[in-house]
Amino acid sequence: MLEVRNFPVNKIYPFASSRSVGKKIRFKSQEYEVIELTKENVEKYAKDIQLALFSAGASVSKEYAPLFAQKGIYVVDNSSAWRMEKDIPLVVPEVNPHTLSKDKKIIANPNCSTIQMVVVLAPIHRYVRIKRIIVSTYQSVSGAGGKAMVELFNEAQVVLEQLKKTDSLLTFNNSFFCVEKQQPSVFPKQIAFNLIPQIDIFLENLYTKEEMKMVNETKKILESPDIKISAQCVRVPVFRGHSESVWIETEKKITVQQAKEILSIAKGVKVIDEPTSQDPRLRYSTPVECAQKQITYVGRIREDLSCENGLVMWIVSDNLLKGAALNAVQILEEMVTRKIV
């Protein structure tokens, strides 16, 4: 993303764990050797570093982000470690760039499913105040990492091989559709041609951590602690791109046409919503169509038949881009624009 968006980088310092030492990272046709992430190396290199992008999980971030920050380095962290800390900005540049400031050295990059939702909802919220959000997600396996993609690939191969041996896909022997789960595995159940209504661990209130991230991060990013939110997060056998069915209830009435007009000029959003178009691409977006696109798509915008002032919609975006790397780089860009760095 730094390369694709041509962010002005003089030199990169690829930090990683000892396992990766010896590996090389290619950036703008130059190779850089991996530096082991240790306190000593942070001391050693800090004076040459201006910005740090963290994407190594919450525990590494908890330990090392402050070390960088103490040296005056701005850290944009992709983990959940800092997101809900009171003094840490949780930033989606199209939504709350004003929360960035010179004195906030650590900046949190929100959860993937949250980002794509708020980038669409924020312009509506500004216009008519959203009171309540209900969201059911359809999240791709890449959100669980590269190994998860391999797991889907391998399981899908097993199922297809089994099905080749049957006379008919309408076979009444369901075992052909099932794979035996190999251990260790990323997912707790089969993901190929199946669904898993669990992302991350379960919390005491019976929601998963992923669901509560959507609840809490959305309130923080929209700076509206009173919005009522409920989420159900489901893993689907898609490689890349998260999708969401979203219902909103607003304080004032907003028509479908008004919502479309607002969203058609919203930054980072593209309305694809001509359901009866001759051209299937214009009807609504789907994950394979959103992959590698630096934008969030919204469609199927219509009135919520179950409440007075409500809308339903379908939101799709590349979880590896807007949901992660793109948003992080956009935060850096915003910091440049605001002359913070």
Place this chain on the structure above:
Amino acid sequence: MLEVRNFPVNKIYPFASSRSVGKKIRFKSQEYEVIELTKENVEKYAKDIQLALFSAGASVSKEYAPLFAQKGIYVVDNSSAWRMEKDIPLVVPEVNPHTLSKDKKIIANPNCSTIQMVVVLAPIHRYVRIKRIIVSTYQSVSGAGGKAMVELFNEAQVVLEQLKKTDSLLTFNNSFFCVEKQQPSVFPKQIAFNLIPQIDIFLENLYTKEEMKMVNETKKILESPDIKISAQCVRVPVFRGHSESVWIETEKKITVQQAKEILSIAKGVKVIDEPTSQDPRLRYSTPVECAQKQITYVGRIREDLSCENGLVMWIVSDNLLKGAALNAVQILEEMVTRKIV
């Protein structure tokens, strides 16, 4: 299903279009020749027939169901042709069996995604009155027929073959994940490793016909025209088994524990809801686990954080069984129990 459930059948008369004439149907180790569906043949065979199961689409049903009914034959119709007709019972035996009666010759079998939802919601509705329902579906391709299953199979094979040629699944060439859509096709877009937020055609209110089936049929089956309902129906790359994220708002408070108790004794329903169990099978149900099971599974039952008296849940059932053939045969069984036939 007639065979599996040992419904008392003396003889079957397999009617079909002229294309199927010459084919034979095996039932309880006996073979029956297909009879062409014509007015003449209805006249010819009607006197020997007591019950008719229709599963040939709305237009055939509109034309032929009345011909059978006029001869005093009870017709259980799986199409949408009669469902919303005022005098036609729309029956889920666990929910509204009392709507069956001697004088109602045509009985409609509801839409698959509706059946599995109401079988779970009806016991709760009786207890605390449901005011509002929001549902996001995850519907398998078998709901679109055998050809749709083949389409998913073929597309998945193409994608996997393409991915085998890549160095890494994290390839930045998205074309490896895409297939070119062959025409004619069942689905308007790629379904393998993708999602399609459209089932059936679009209506004037921007909902699909499938979504409005869920809205209207649910109200009719629960005999509660005032319930507010909104649905978003999405096709997912799963062969068999529909899943649903369902939010309900009730008139009176119902706790998670109360809901579980009610559902644990509800007919046709099984609660699988121990999210932190050591045994993954007990945590929640998934489509591959529900396939070929004659039951509807509910889990992930928890409070709706976005409203006072609300619950969220995850409902899974085999769309070809409870969503179609099983419910139809259960209607026949109920008619026997009630001495209607």
